[in-house]
Amino acid sequence: MSLFRTVFSLFTLLQFISATSAEQTVQTLELNPDIINPRIPPSPKSLSTNKKFEGSSNLVDLKYHMGPVLSNSPINVYIIWYGKWAKRQQSPIRDFLHSISPSSASSAAASANTQTVSDWWKTVSLYTDQTGANVSSNLIVAGEYSDHRYSRGTHLTRLSVQQVIANGVKKAPFPVDHKNGIYLILTSEDVTMQDYCRAVCGFHYFTFPSLVGYTLPYAWIGNSGKQCPEVCAYPFALPAYMSGGGLAALKPPNGDVGIDGMISVIGHELAELSSNPLINAWYAGGDPTAPTEIGDLCEGLYGTGGGGGYTGQVMRDRSGKTFNMYGKNGRKFLVQWIWSPVLKACVGPNALD
Numbered sequence: 410m411s412l413f414r415t416v417f418s419l420f421t422l423l424q425f426i427s428a429t430s431a432e433q434t435v436q437t438l439e440l441n442p443d444i445i446n447p448r449i450p451p452s453p454k455s456l457s458t459n460k461k462f463e464g465s466s467n468l469v470d471l472k473y474h475m476g477p478v479l480s481n482s483p484i485n486v487y488i489i490w491y492g493k494w495a496k497r498q499q500s501p502i503r504d505f506l507h508s509i510s511p512s513s514a515s516s517a518a519a520s521a522n523t524q525t526v527s528d529w530w531k532t533v534s535l536y537t538d539q540t541g542a543n544v545s546s547n548l549i550v551a552g553e554y555s556d557h558r559y560s561r562g563t564h565l566t567r568l569s570v571q572q573v574i575a576n577g578v579k580k581a582p583f584p585v586d587h588k589n590g591i592y593l594i595l596t597s598e599d600v601t602m603q604d605y606c607r608a609v610c611g612f613h614y615f616t617f618p619s620l621v622g623y624t625l626p627y628a629w630i631g632n633s634g635k636q637c638p639e640v641c642a643y644p645f646a647l648p649a650y651m652s653g654g655g656l657a658a659l660k661p662p663n664g665d666v667g668i669d670g671m672i673s674v675i676g677h678e679l680a681e682l683s684s685n686p687l688i689n690a691w692y693a694g695g696d697p698t699a700p701t702e703i704g705d706l707c708e709g710l711y712g713t714g715g716g717g718g719y720t721g722q723v724m725r726d727r728s729g730k731t732f733n734m735y736g737k738n739g740r741k742f743l744v745q746w747i748w749s750p751v752l753k754a755c756v757g758p759n760a761l762d
């Protein structure tokens with residue numbers, strides 16, 4: 410693939426020159442990110458879930474079930490940091506969320522090319538409801554709350570996580586935002602969760618009026634760094650039995666296996682939450698209790714030519730960090746692709762065609 414690499418480098422250089430002439434205070438650009446397509450065996454999770462559809466397929470029966478999507482703008486995200494969180498762990502996650510709206514694509518790297526987080530979100534915005542309203546392209550962090558005292562202990566369940574949200578909307582300065590709000594519960598690496606590491610790395614659902622008082626869409630994602638990075642922070646960690654044989658884990662773009670792994674899962678859950686907030690809008694399969702959603706269809710796929718044991722073509726910077734999109738504050742992220750209802754295939758901002 411050296412031909413492609415040369416063309417890509419030239420293109421990047423041209424982008425750099427145009428960005429520099431347009432703006433004096435230019436951030437350091439990656440002049441020569443290598444393009445790689447690492448061979449990675451299927452993750453232990455996707456082996457058992459059988460939910461992977463690489464590339465295009467007419468067999469995928471993704472359907473619209475007449476429910477709402479998150480079309481009100483902006484989508485207001487309320488974050489609950491549950492457990493012990495360090496600032497250096499929080500800031501890449503915040504930067505990722507801040508990178509979704511197009512207005513935030515202000516860094517030189519972001520404006521000079523289209524391989525950005527907000528370009529990645531464009532695929533999610535292609536989903537509409539029955540009135541033709543698209544998923545909003547704007548998302549903001551509307552509030553944050555630290556549940557550092559583990560209000561429901563260090564082990565959570567699908568029910569107790571709703572009580573964490575109830576605390577958030579009752580005690581913390583969180584409004585009950587019916588119209589635009591979604592709630593994101595992020596648990597630190599010492600918190601365990603029902604089915605975590607076996608069946609789930611994150612999930613989304615909506616709260617029950619009987620527990621929380623309202624129906625509010627939410628997602629939970631855990632930091633798997635200590636508990637199961639080889640499952641939930643894949644491909645930044647590989648199961649022990651896979652090491653050797655030339656397979657190596659990829660270097661995380663923000664230097665933290667647990668956090669970088671979490672960011673891809675956050676992307677996955679946000680995409681699904683936005684297109685299927687009440688589990689009655691966009692999903693495949695006949696069973697709404699086990700829907701296959703727009704992130705599930707592309708799990709483990711990060712670039713063109715992925716599937717069959719390859720991540721797809723992604724970028725690698727000089728320090729060896731792997732990524733497939735640029736974000737705010739000079740950040741880089743490696744986030745899985747999303748199923749496009751238009752192309753009927755998995756799509757990402759680093760797609761080559």
Ligand SMILES: *[C@@H]1O[C@H](CO)[C@@H](O)[C@H](O)[C@H]1NC(C)=O
Pocket residue numbers: 531534535536537543750751
């Ligand atoms: C809204 O969705 C339709 C159908 O997928 C698409 O053609 C259109 O480009 C979308 N608009 C935006 C702003 O994303």
